[in-house]
Amino acid sequence: MKPFKPPVAVATRTIVGLNIAVQVVLTLIGAKAASAVSFAGALIPMRLVQNIDGPVPAVLTLFTSIFLHAGWLHLALNLVFLAWVGKYVEWVVGRWRFVALYLGGGLAGGLLQVAADPQSIIEVVGASGAIAAVFGCYAVLFARSRASGKRILGIDVSSEAVTALWFAAVWIGLQLATGYVFGGMGQGVAIWAHVGGFITGLIFAQPFVRETPKL
Template sequence: MPELPEGKVTQGIAIATAAAFFLLWIAGWLDVASLKGGFIPARVSGLVQVPGAVPVWLTPLSATLVHAGLLHIGFNLLMFVFVGRFVESVIGGGASLILYIVGAYAAALLHWSMDPTSTVPMVGASGAISATFGAYALFFGRDRTRGIGPLSGYAVRVLWLASAWIFVQALIGMAALGGVQVAIFAHIGGFVAGLALARPLLLWRYRKA
């Protein structure tokens, strides 16, 4: 098994996320934070207002700092610390941060598009982490894929990875793991963003090489 790279940016994001959760948990503010800092599609659509809430355009990011419980954040950060460090070793810290942020917004956008009237807050870093996972799958997948018709091998591989991830997330959603409703399309949105950004961010890092 390869040695886990250092990944300072990944580690920083994980520490900040864990610190925010435990502060809210200890203070008993998780429910309030979900409402005021979670991503609520109906707020984006202008259908509801939440007094004292985080500005709606920032909620895709603030939602990544709020989790439903220990199992929720534990699974998210375990996955993120592992794949994030490997991805950071390839594209660098700055690009990893961009990937994470864009993933959070892509996840929120697709989640909103599926039900713009929903008043249920979406919380957790799963969407942003899905973007990191998408890049990891593309960089470290060992299978070589041949092209099909007009599609290049790269395009076929992207479609296969996206389809596989969508299938896995659908299974998780049907199982409703731990009784928590999973925002399937948020995971999909983040993952697709990771697939789309992986190669451009890699080229950006080595643009002067």
């Protein structure tokens, strides 16, 4: 039997291509101009809370920040995971709902990051929150049988929840480890953006659970 291959994931490929295109442009315009663009489009919690507009309106940075990255390494790490799970999630939920999941996860992650540290002036960039949402959705849709249920603090936790928690731990742990090992992202690891995105994915996946194809 031939291995299963999902249909061409148009939305996933388009999002990957768009992120790469933005990074190419930032590389070509030089470090100084790229830094200015990154600062203008980055999510800075205090700027959003105080509604301090710059070249980009503060509220729009919740979205522009999703397509900005702290260099090629940061971008590559994110896109590897997006390309890996995105095509399967898009196959189940559909092209446009996948785009909604991606943007919604980025938005929810950004808002939770702002809520957690509203006075921060550190630039938050990257698609990690959006991709965490895709991971959360994937965990519910495709990994439900990979872990047994547990009883934690007297509460029964389903196998779906256990698997999702494992995905969350691996994803967030990898992001933190990469950030601190490679220095440049160390202080800007937006942990709450990851959490907010992942939770969004878990919630988004629920209507599709009973419709998930059996592989």
